Amino acid sequence: MKTIAEINEKIKKGKAVVTTAEEIIDLVKKKGIKKTASEVDVVTTATFAPMCSSGAYFNIGQPKPKIKLGGGKLHLNDIPCYPGFAAGDFFLGATALADDNPKNRPHPGEFRYGGGHLIEDLVSGKDVKLEAYSYGTDCYPRKSLSALVNIKDFNEAILFNPRNCYQNYNVAVNFSKKTIYTYMGVLKPNLGNAHYCSSGQLSPLLNDPYYQTIGIGTRIFLGGGIGYVAWYGTQHNPKVSRTKGGIPIGPAGTLTLIGDLKGMKQEWLRGASFLGYGATLIVGIGIPIPLLNEEICRGTAVKDEDIYTEIVDYSGSYFKKSKKNNLGKVNYKELRSGKIKICRKEVPTASLSSYSKAKDIAEILKGWIKQGSFFLTEPVEKLPSVDSEVEFKPLKIR
């Protein structure tokens, strides 16, 4: 048994033993849970995948005379932002598109530049064009503003992701006879391919299945800089069915993340385009798990073959035929082999989440902790778990 304070003391002295969630698997295999739990202090987990529920808050500072953005309109590089809350603040969402973007006409649209790309441009230090219109008040008389701005010009730039780090996700396939364009990528007809999106054995919440250490206030690697878990994520759904080892089968827990965008790097925040679907942001996340006891250690030793998920037909045509939504279960070892069997057909698999980049992030975070530049935090509050009332429900149309 260790405490976070004791681990931080070891980090300070440069004596903390840190491994990635991939390395811990072999260690546990060789030394057993008990010995590994006492020897290793921290396990680093990571993910690098598209997540549409991403965005950023900015404060522009005021020009002379001042402008009241709240209630007005604001565009950055022609992309509409949401200024409906204060005089100098606005929010930019990862999936936002310019008003004149052709979107899905002709189908499938390309979505080459959206909010996610704009966030990447800002982080890379590019100047962007700001245009704002307002109605003018006695204290904020200016009615329009047109200026080139840089991330350095903003007082604050805060990455805020209401939902990220999905604890497991579906495998997407297409049972119909025509190609479909989805947030899970281009799905070829007649089970032509199967797409999945998780770093599996490296994924943060899959290494802490009952949220024993990752909680509100946890300090993390976010987009190459420092961030925090702000809340449980939207659509957090801890009560889904789980394997004997506690691993949820399909989408479950999520995290709300926050961090200083000014400290982030382009390499770990990437604008992305999904053909026929839209624009989004790929976010690099690394979360440390302190090995406080054997149970937590066992959680981090999870392997791709222990993690199962459901195969879901995104065309809806399988449901029409069978009244079932899913076509069975598969584990991540099988998914990573490059092909799986569905309805007796061999289907090639591909990942939307980059395992190799997740591995790089886990290594970077490991380096930060070993060097003594990153300390662990005690969660202020735990995330709702299986014993909570939190559930994901569909909207009933009234």
Place this chain on the structure above:
Amino acid sequence: MDQPIVCNLVKDYELEFNILKAYVTPREEGLLVLELSGEDKNYEQGIQYLREAGVKVQPLSQDIIRNEERCTHCGVCVPICPTGALVVEPLTRKVNFYDNKCIACELCVKACPVRAMEVHF
């Protein structure tokens, strides 16, 4: 171009062809992606004929280039590629691009979320 160039490659130089892609628009620049096979000498002369007729000729591997800085090695391009030019390396989980296997069909270009596959004609 006022000559039936592909026909002449067959007739005059005994070259076999396989058209992989063609954009031919009247009074504009066209583009043909061809697989050619035949005797070495005939091939050289055929290419020479094309150049003299004003056709810009370049090998395929120069056409599709992966922007190494943008590629995140997610692997979503792998099953889309019809010739196996994009392959996941099992140990590192990185995606290798074998440009000698690429037929420049461009299917990967729009399927890549970060647009790492670039066309350079």
